[in-house]
Amino acid sequence: MSDLNSQAVSAAIENIIKRSETELPDDVIAALKNAMTSEDNTTAKAQLAAILENIKIADSRTIPMCQDTGILVFFVEIGRQVCIDFDLDAAINQGVRQATLSVPLRPNAVDPLTRKNSGDNTGDGLPDINYSFVDGDALTITVAPKGAGSENMSALRMLNPTRIDMIKQFVVETVLNAGGMPCPPIVVGVGIGGSFDKSARLAKSALLRDLDHMDEYELEILDAINSLGIGPMGLGGRITALAVHVEKAHCHTASLPVAVNIQCWANRHASVILRAEDD
Amino acid sequence: MTEHHLTTPLSRDEILELKAGDIVYLSGTIFTARDEAHLRILELTEKGQSLPFDLDGAVIYHCGPLMQKAEGGWEAVAAGPTTSARMTEMTPALLDNYNVKAIIGKGGMKDIAPVLEGRCVYLAYTGGCAALAVDMIKEVKDVHWLELGMPEAVWVLEVESFGPLIVGVDAEGIDLFGEIMERAGETFDKTFN
Numbered sequence: 001m002s003d004l005n006s007q008a009v010s011a012a013i014e015n016i017i018k019r020s021e022t023e024l025p026d027d028v029i030a031a032l033k034n035a036m037t038s039e040d041n042t043t044a045k046a047q048l049a050a051i052l053e054n055i056k057i058a059d060s061r062t063i064p065m066c067q068d069t070g071i072l073v074f075f076v077e078i079g080r081q082v083c084i085d086f087d088l089d090a091a092i093n094q095g096v097r098q099a100t101l102s103v104p105l106r107p108n109a110v111d112p113l114t115r116k117n118s119g120d121n122t123g124d125g126l127p128d129i130n131y132s133f134v135d136g137d138a139l140t141i142t143v144a145p146k147g148a149g150s151e152n153m154s155a156l157r158m159l160n161p162t163r164i165d166m167i168k169q170f171v172v173e174t175v176l177n178a179g180g181m182p183c184p185p186i187v188v189g190v191g192i193g194g195s196f197d198k199s200a201r202l203a204k205s206a207l208l209r210d211l212d213h214m215d216e217y218e219l220e221i222l223d224a225i226n227s228l229g230i231g232p233m234g235l236g237g238r239i240t241a242l243a244v245h246v247e248k249a250h251c252h253t254a255s256l257p258v259a260v261n262i263q264c265w266a267n268r269h270a271s272v273i274l275r276a277e278d279d
Numbered sequence: 280m281t282e283h284h285l286t287t288p289l290s291r292d293e294i295l296e297l298k299a300g301d302i303v304y305l306s307g308t309i310f311t312a313r314d315e316a317h318l319r320i321l322e323l324t325e326k327g328q329s330l331p332f333d334l335d336g337a338v339i340y341h342c343g344p345l346m347q348k349a350e351g352g353w354e355a356v357a358a359g360p361t362t363s364a365r366m367t368e369m370t371p372a373l374l375d376n377y378n379v380k381a382i383i384g385k386g387g388m389k390d391i392a393p394v395l396e397g398r399c400v401y402l403a404y405t406g407g408c409a410a411l412a413v414d415m416i417k418e419v420k421d422v423h424w425l426e427l428g429m430p431e432a433v434w435v436l437e438v439e440s441f442g443p444l445i446v447g448v449d450a451e452g453i454d455l456f457g458e459i460m461e462r463a464g465e466t467f468d469k470t471f472n
Contacts, residue, residue, distance in 0.1 A: 042280075043300065043445060046302075046405075046443060046445070047405050050405040050408045050411060050443070051405060051407065051408060053408075053411055054359075054405075054407065054408040054409070054410050054411040057410040057411055057414070058409075058410040061410070063356055063357060063410050063413070064345060064356065064357045064409065064410070065357075065407065065409065065410055066357060066359055066407040066409045067342070067343060067344050067345040067356075067357035067358050067359050067409040067430075068343070068359075068361070068407075068409075069345065069357075104345065104347055104356060105345070106343070106344075106345040106357075106429060106430055107428065107429055107430075108430070110428070115315070115428075117428035117429075147407075148362075149361065149362045149385075149386075149406065152362070169471045172467065172470070172471070173467065173471075176463055176464065176467050179386065179387070179456065179459075179460050179463070180385070180386040180387055180456055180459075180460075181362045181364050181385075181386035182362075182386075183385065183386075183406035183407050224470060227466055227470070228463040228466050228467060229459065229462055229463055229466065230459060230460070230463050231459065232405075233385060233386070233403060233405055233406055234386055234387060234456050234459060234460070235403060235445060235447070235455060235456070235459065236455070236459045264406065264407060265407060266407050
């Protein structure tokens with residue numbers, strides 16, 4: 001039995017990046033097909049038909065479905081029995097560099113002020129890697145490439161804690177302000193509570209959930225969003241959002257942070273489970 | 280809605296025929312330009328210097344493509360539209376100085392109808408459909424200002440029946456996006472106020 005090593009992690013990272021950029025999860029494709037059935041205007045149908053055809057081409061030729069291959073966000077779950085005796089950050093970064101060449105990915109990482117492109121999708125603080133501990137002997141890594149078109153439309157507000165009712169309005173208002181810009185039909189991740197920064201992290205993690213499960217509160221917000229009629233690509237239609245997902249955390253008694261992370265129709269993510277035996 | 284098949288360079292008469300909601304397929308040469316390329320075009324214009332490409336009757340594509348080096352040049356891997364809203368403020372100066380006849384992008388541009396009126400149209404291409412777009416790009420003819428980075432450079436693309444493009448804003452001042460957003464705003468106000 002060999003231990004986990006950095007080469008195995010880099011190779012696995014390269015592989016899940018390729019998978020996430022070229023194939024959408026089944027639940028996302030099913031939701032887009034449902035949207036196609038729900039729409040009756042020809043412009044909305046034409047947008048969804050193009051999206052579904054595009055997904056098919058990207059998958060069959062193993063090419064990125066969107067030229068905005070995003071910045072790479074990782075969620076790493078470390079089993080408490082896993083031994084990591086190498087630089088895991090460095091191994092993930094190396095996988096990103098490999099994928100940039102092999103998939104290929106568009107070099108998107110720039111210095112925020114000079115706008116100089118690093119050329120390999122890494123840089124200070126990028127990729128964005130989030131670690132958490134779980135039970136077990138596995139290292140589970142999920143990648144979610146995040147495009148700028150939808151990320152730019154996201155918003156965060158520190159609401160008055162006596163106005164719980166404002167949460168829904170703020171979410172719908174954020175979608176209204178986004179209009180056709182984030183490539184609807186979108187997925188809306190909402191983080192409620194925690195702190196200023198934690199709410200944003202909750203909102204992002206909400207985007208990873210399967211689209212077919214929503215509770216009553218999430219469905220209520222979804223209905224309000226879809227009543228706006230923005231539709232696929234902002235050209236009008238019934239389906240502006242495929243799903244709304246809410247994640248919560250306890251917060252300060254005097255606070256009510258709410259973050260809304262907008263995701264385009266290309267709700268890309270892929271995971272890998274690594275174990276020492278799997279080497 | 281009418282379907283149009285047009286070849287670049289475009290004339291004023293040709294674009295005046297296009298009505299909001301119509302479908303367009305474009306063939307010929309199109310130029311990608313987004314944030315940094317717009318900035319540089321306007322900087323050079325202000326200094327009175329000429330551009331290394333000809334925008335007379337041209338089509339600008341709001342796109343930052345993913346390109347790959349190939350034998351003898353470049354090939355497009357993925358090339359869908361980017362969010363046009365970021366170019367809204369720079370578009371009036373672009374149109375005042377160059378005879379750009381059509382802009383392809385996604386999401387529309389706020390209050391752009393009066394800017395385009397009588398001289399340019401906005402064509403919407405389905406956002407994210409980058410793999411689909413590549414099939415209609417026959418050749419990457421040239422690249423300018425690659426030092427701005429791959430997404431921000433100006434790529435000169437030879438396209439064939441590029442579309443379907445929806446006329447989002449026509450040259451008579453009709454803005455599909457604007458109309459949809461106005462109704463969405465009214466619904467929002469009714470729901471929450």
